[in-house]
Amino acid sequence: MRLLLLEDDVEIGQWVLDGLNREGHVTDWVKDGRDALAAAMGQTYDVVILDRMTPELDGLSVLKALRAARIATPVLFLTAMGDVEDRVEGLEAGGDDYLAKPFAFSELKARLGALGRRHAAQAGKVEDTLLTGAGISLDLLKRKCSRNGEDIDLNAKEFALMEALLRSKGRIQTRTMLLERVWDMNFDPTTSVVETHISRLRAKIEKPFGDTVIRTVRGAGYVIEG
């Protein structure tokens, strides 16, 4: 993907840039808000990553200016302003995702993947009502789950968890992404909420079949391979 990164801290910027390049993205890195706005107005990016407290023009103003100019490029905030209120403010202004510093690179990677994909998917496609992967099919209209033709009884949250994983088939879903998407929890619980639900889900979709569907990625999250 082609990415724009606004980050005024040189060391963090370099780290993110290196990481993104390793992932095969093409990234333009700017260090102040005015340059970010000029770049985002002048070129097409798949995702724009904005810090909020930046010189010349803060990230939120950059976003507002972009949206005012009817530029719909997905924007991910990557900022030290991690309060509930800051988050809501960022999302209400038209941001697509919000990641508070300090952050795990795996988290940023996963969220960028989701954003770029979502953006591409929105380009005129009707949303699927049937999700499939690893022999599992999830009927979103009938709220039914089956594996190899065999019905599996999932409760509401297990279904939502399965849906989140299948939607991002092949891409890692981090714990925090799942917490936000499945339970609408924007904080990090000190207990293993996600792990416990994943293990319950596994007991239903893996145990009877004796294989692995949901793969755990160390230090990152979970993924269903396509």
Added chain:
Amino acid sequence: MSLRAELQALWRSSALRQALVLSLLFVGILVAAGFLAQNLLREELQDRVEDDLYLRLEFLAGQIDQLMEYDVEDENEKGGLDSDARADIRQLVRVPVSEVDDRVFIDAFRPDGGDVIGALPASAFDQQGLHSERFRLAPNEDRESWTVLSEDVTGGRIAVAHRGAATDEFLELLPGAFLYTGGAAVLLTLVAGTAFGLVARRRFHRISQSLDRLSEGDLTSRVGRLSGRDDLSDLARHIDATAERLDILLRQTRDLATSIAHDLKTPVTRLRARLENLSVELEDGRQAEEADKALAEIDRIILTFESLLQIARMDAGAHRGRFQDIRLADLVREIAEAYQPVIEDSGYRFQLDATPGSAMIRGEAGLLKRALANLIENALRHGGGGGTIRLFSRDKTIGLSDEGPGIAEAERQHVLEPFVRLDTSRTGEGVGLGLAFVQSVAKLHDASLYLSDTRQETPVGLTVTLGFNAASQNLTNL
């Protein structure tokens, strides 16, 4: 506001109370002054009466002496009076001899051994000197009070009397005068007091409204200029100046928090980035495990840091502007869905009591969820490893109870402070911010936070209850 409440508020107004006290004081002074004035006046009048009586007596004595001298020279008799002399005396003492300023004086003479010549009764002659006496002049009149002066002269005794009633009448005017002026003054004071009370109440109301908003965390609230230049407008100015100062201080603190957030988060982000790189490069193995442990530690530091910042912002009244309608039962059910497996896998029984009653409150759902999650995680950590963890919502309360060792009553207030851990040997997880965070969420929502025993007979467990609109609830034993 109802009339009754308006009147009650007026009654509490200090201006009206001052007016009442002042008018009572005024009435007191008026009564005392009236009493004094009456006495002084009475004495003065009495003195004048006595002076007049002495003058009259002297004059009469002189007249009668002359008559007697003449009579003695002429008749050379003792005791009796001839009819001419008697007629002269009668002429002298005819009734009423004198009326001065409506005052009635009567003179009379009683020759030795003879009857009284003049209008006074015989009793007026019984006592020599100045005295007062009650008698009537005619059978059909009322007895009245008289001041009588009686002295011996040649050939008999003279009595001059002054009717007391005249001075009394004069004196009776006084209380009336005092009553009217006093009454009018009291009435005027009360009217003025009520008016001042109303005006002052309006001004006090502005001040107290502004103070209320300030205490709620709205530091931009100001009383503004109050009309007039008096102590109240001075007070308002002082309050505004204080609020201004507080606002600046708080903004500085907030800016400080933000810059700490920025300044500390940047190095922590770098640190985390290096650790993560290390972890990725090390692949699997013992060293990679150590790197992951270090990452987990740093994440815990970040979590503590975030909680502290969040508490600081909540205590400063942030978030209030984003409050939305929240159904408490739904909130509790969502958290239950997330945590039930965690609780059960940790060896506890889980119970959800969410009465379908649809109490709505205004609030920030994310923070409330996080508060409940904190309570659950606290219970998992300190719940004693077994028993029932119960999540409940009833009317306008939500809360959690466990059956662990609980918290002694004396220490309950203490645990709401940040970084308090009662069991100091507990070095495991937890940042000691859990209850302080919940407390700040409660404060932000104007909710009350109660800690109690889960079962009272044999004090066991801890029940934490958040009461919204708590004034109407009895929450001691839920």
